[in-house]
Amino acid sequence: MQPQSSADSNSVKPTLMLVLTTLFWGGSFVFNKIGFREIPPVTFFFFRFSLATLLMAIICFPRRHRFNRATFVTGIKVGLALGATNLSFVLGVSGTSATRAGFLNNLFVLLIPMLCLLIWRERVDRWTFAGLAGAMAGLWQLARGGVEGFNQGDLLSTLCALFIAMHIITVSKLLRDEDIYLVSLVQFATVATIGGILFMILPAKPFAITAVSGGALAYCAIFPTVICFTLQNTYQRYTTPTKAGLIYTLDPVWSMLGGMLLLGERLTEQEWVGCGLIFAAVVLPLTVKRLRERQLGIGYRAEAAAE
Template sequence: MHNSIQHDHRSSKATFWLILTTVFWGGSFIFNKIGFREIPPVTFLFYRFALATLLMGVLCLPRLKRFNRRTFRTGLIVGLALAATNLSFVLGVSGTSVSRAGFLNNLFVLLIPLLCFAFWRERLDRLSAVGLVLALAGLWLLARGGVDGFNKGDLLSTLCALFIALHIISVSKLLRDEDIYLLSFVQFATVTVVGGTLDLLFPSPPLSVTWVSIGSLIYCAIFPTVICFTLQNTYQRYTTPTKAGLIYTMDPVWSMLGGTLLLGERLTTEEWTGCALIFAAVVLPLSVKRLRERQLGLDYRAEGAAAD
């Protein structure tokens, strides 16, 4: 009984903190969009991760004695996937509305089982297949409903979902017993180097920034980067992957609300329908899987519970 209560408490605590990460991630769409008004997307990416690397480096000072070649190699590989994710993210958000970008990015939930089936022949269940069909219908409606159709920003946001899936898979396949904080530090540093290199190769005009864009940059470096990575790596182990996936589907909801209320974005009826279908494509399969888990009494990951 005591263990059951303790596990329920951990699961509830994990749920709270993971929901908070979705708020921060949803906010990143808004603040990136605001920052891009004065700072070009790739330059914004470079400064964001340079600051995040500095902050994570300070957090990692007591852990540096654990740093080894394997941590560096693993961090570099998954860091390149993270760099592709964030590069496609900033370029996508800069070219479309944050509402559309949020729902398109969330397609990563469906792409993970599809990629696992394609490369490792892991079973693709019927629920995921139904979700893919719904998602394709949603993409078709988004293409019809937008002023510019399915534009370059939408394409890059969809590509971002692919890179998010690849990053998650690479972490799950490569991560063993490395220190999560040190691994995050190497990942952030890798994105910084990639962003800085691209910024040097394709220099932007001299910047004239205000405190609004500086504040946006600070927010994106601290909350959806350093804090979200730390919270996710700390608490996701205390819940099931399905429940975590359901929680993360809240990301585009926050970005849509922010885009509507703060940026004044407006979607057509077809765009709303397309976003709703994409949202349903992700939520419905996860909801059915989650219902099955609850029937089996699975509210937390046994390995996570045992790890504390």
């Protein structure tokens, strides 16, 4: 086993890259809300992934000879999960604040082990159950705070957390030896297709793509989509799932700061308490697990070390 100090030094770049992904993801809450001022959520959803598909197709062009049926099928499966995630995301963000949506989305960290318990009967430790109790208390405080209490946007943002967990599990169970870039291309195209179908069948709503909404659209297509998926797939394998989960808890911090600085959002006392309880509920189980890993000298995944 590699010494702890060496393992820590090897994980500096992956850690920084994953922190960067949380910054981009946190910004997506703010830029989605900015874009929604001129482009309806479902239309924005469709345009975002259409642009992301085009950009990823350009990136993947030199790798086209690796494309095969397995890649196509896997990409569609994870794309369906990603489509459900992002559709509930845009509908949730459009109905609540970026701050509340960010903390509610982060509940996926607690939902992953619960889904694994329900589906595969995997063991869940008591710290995760404690986190769930804290999260429920946080949701109750959010329901007491705000003008509308726990509204439809909050409910959809919570549902989005479930879909995020399902997407992560789907990716971890289905991806084997496929080319990650090509799988991302297919899943982006799948999501764009879902958006296109909804765009055609739902009642048409007027929209305008100005410099502001176009910039928000470009940001969401490039940074939290193409770049974040690339960085996550490249660097997450060089750390443990627990440490990666801890890093991803920064998402709502960035969405909160962005919402306050760029959108002028402010939280009531109950909302502060609710968001704080949810954040603590997510961080606590991961912190305990990470401390155990450090005691065992585990700094990164075994397969990454082998490379």
